[in-house]
Amino acid sequence: MKKYWLMKCEPNAYSIDDLEKDGVTDWNGVRNYQARNFMMKEMKVGDLAIYYHSNATPPGAAGIMTICKEAYPDSSARDKKSKYYDPKACDEKPIWYHVDVSFVKKFDRYVSLKEIRETPSLSDMMLLKRGMRLSIQPITKKHFDTISKMGNL
DNA sequence: GCCAACGTTGGC
DNA sequence: GCCAACGTTGGC
Numbered sequence: 001m002k003k004y005w006l007m008k009c010e011p012n013a014y015s016i017d018d019l020e021k022d023g024v025t026d027w028n029g030v031r032n033y034q035a036r037n038f039m040m041k042e043m044k045v046g047d048l049a050i051y052y053h054s055n056a057t058p059p060g061a062a063g064i065m066t067i068c069k070e071a072y073p074d075s076s077a078r079d080k081k082s083k084y085y086d087p088k089a090c091d092e093k094p095i096w097y098h099v100d101v102s103f104v105k106k107f108d109r110y111v112s113l114k115e116i117r118e119t120p121s122l123s124d125m126m127l128l129k130r131g132m133r134l135s136i137q138p139i140t141k142k143h144f145d146t147i148s149k150m151g152n153l
Numbered sequence: 154g155c156c157a158a159c160g161t162t163g164g165c
Numbered sequence: 166g167c168c169a170a171c172g173t174t175g176g177c
Contacts, residue, residue: 010175032160055175113176131158133174 003042004144005049006127007065007101008135016051016062016106024068024102028076029084031096035136039099040071042138049101050139050147052127060112061147069100107151121146 007027009015019025030036047067053059073094076082089095116122126137 008175034160059176131174133159135174 003044003047004139004141005038005043005047005067006052006061006125006137006139006143007049008052008054010055011053011062012055015053016103019051019063019065019101019103020106022103024100026074026100027098028074030074030098030135031077031084031086032135035134036097038136038138040097043067043071043099045070048104048144050144054135058112058114060110060114061107061116061151062110063106063151064104064148065101066104067099068102071097071099074098105152107148108153109151111147111150115150116147119146119150 014025027039030039045067049065049067050061051063051065053062074084074096076084077086077089077094077096078091079085084096086095113127116125117128122128122143125139125143126132126134127139
């Protein structure tokens, strides 16, 4: 059964345009156990995800991607020069894992957080919960389809 | 830049 | 195991 996700990234760091250019990328740098566990335990190749631009002006949904490789160790955790370096990670115990995602499409229209908030059928999204900062969130097919429809002309 | 909310750390 | 202090996230 295909699952649906919302994955946040700051466009300053890596945007939907970067993903469009690269085609595929590893979703590295996740350093939160709950988000990691979604990638390790729940995500399957073929799942679809909304690419969400956080800390953007305005924040919102920028496009769609698909999971194209199941979770494997995040090498940035063992790279001393990376800002995601974690001294507790080692080859025997990588701690941090990530999936690979591939570009599907950039929305014709950016769907801002404000619009998401104002759409009744999206009102139960985890994203809209107060203080919710989890960077990878499960969403329903209904959420996914609704946002896709808003984003595609 | 501010700050509320959250997760993590570390002393006890 | 508690919890205060701290660092981070992310909207505004």
